[in-house]
Amino acid sequence: MPEETGHARVELVIRLRELRREGLTGKQVTQRHLATALRVSTPLVSSWENLSGEAIPPEERLRDYARFFATDRSLAGDGPRLLADEELTGDEEEKRRRLIDELIGLRERALTPGPGAVGRLGGRFWHFPEGRRITIIANPLSDKKLENIEYASPWHPNYVESLRNGDMDSTVELVGHIRAENPGSEVRYMTFDRVSADHLTGHLVILGGADTFVVPKVPEGEAHQLSPLSWLIRRLGLPLATRLPRGRNDEYDTEFVVLVGEEGTPSLRGAEEEIYRPTFIRRTREGSGERLLVRGQPQLEYDVALLVRRPNPVNTAVSLTICSGIFSRGTYGAVRATTDAQLRASNEQWIAQNLGLEDFWLLLQVPVYQTPTGGVTLTPDLRRPFTRLRSS
DSSP states (O other): OOHHHHHHHHHHHHHHHHHHHHOBTTBOOOHHHHHHHHTSOHHHHHHHTOTTSOOOOOHHHHHHHHHHHTOGGGGSTTSOOOOOGGGSOHHHHHHHHHHHHHHHHHHHHHHOOOTTOOOTTSOSTTOOTTOOOEEEEEOBOOHHHHTTOGGGOTTSTTOOGGGGBTTHHHHHHHHHHHHHHOTTSOEEEEEGGGOOGGGGSSEEEEESOGGGOOOTTSOTTTOOOOOTTHHHHHTTOOSEEEEOOTTSOTTTOOEEEEEEOTTSSBOTTOOEEEEEOOEEOBSSTTSOSSBOEETTEEOEEEEEEEEEEEEETTEEEEEEEEEEESSHHHHHHHHHTTTOTTTHHHHHHHHHHHTOSSSEEEEEEEEEEEETTEEEEOOOOTTSGGGEEEEO
16 A cells, blocks of 8 residues: 555544544444444454554445434434434534545545556556445346246245346456455446446446447447447447347347448448457358357357446546457456456556557457367457457
């Protein structure tokens, strides 16, 4: 932790200790009291008051602190509790607001690193220094695909909600990496169909759902638009879309379409189209003819994936990141391009030098290595020109 950030954390720790030790109307407030009211463990509260540690309470917990210490009645009755808004008097509500501003201000200082700061793992791409909530939103499997998976039924005693996540490999990879880079931040994940308005105002990461990328220039009837996040995606101004050509297989034949203007650069007003499709292994050595089938499935050689970083249209102070392939292989490859321990540093460096880390989009190829036991998704190397298809 940088020296200036460490000093700011000490200030927050000292203030939290002061609030607790001052008590409420002469009543001592213990760490156990706070833990009970905040519904967390006593060791967790202790870690927030540890001068030699690095734990920093989430913003929501500091709001709870403010509510607890805004009124002496937090210790009245059967045990410690947080009063509801309607229970607070005018003076108590004013004190609560002052404490919120003070405590969250201290937290923001503690989490704001100096110039060029990196995450705990040394990366910048998945480091969010201001400590805001990070929400990962993945693509849900359709009800049709879930109907034969016994434990995917919420009525089953062995219900496993994660079975609904069509990009669970990418979710697991990314949740672990982001938490490691940002140990002081709250990281949530859910599927598209569980999203509410409250989830959209922090840092967002969208996994999969390539069918949301629809632009007006794509002919009506050829584009499919299924995700409830399409409203958000369309406000990014991306000059590309996905399209299922009329009469083609909706499982295997979706393609990316990039609109290109007169100068040959991508543009929302472009009249020309560039098509980017996944590559399948063919039955002949020349790479032509029908797709090779193994156990009834075509064998993917390269998926096409989209990697995007833009300001969040709902809250431009935070970011929106998209990792989305035509297939889940592409989504996973786009994630691994920025998390793989062997390639993430060089890939991040390429993005920073050629596109910038804060506002860009990139179409890339994700290689899939076919083995006797099935395909293995490989991490794309962005330094290789063949890997890069189109970019902003």
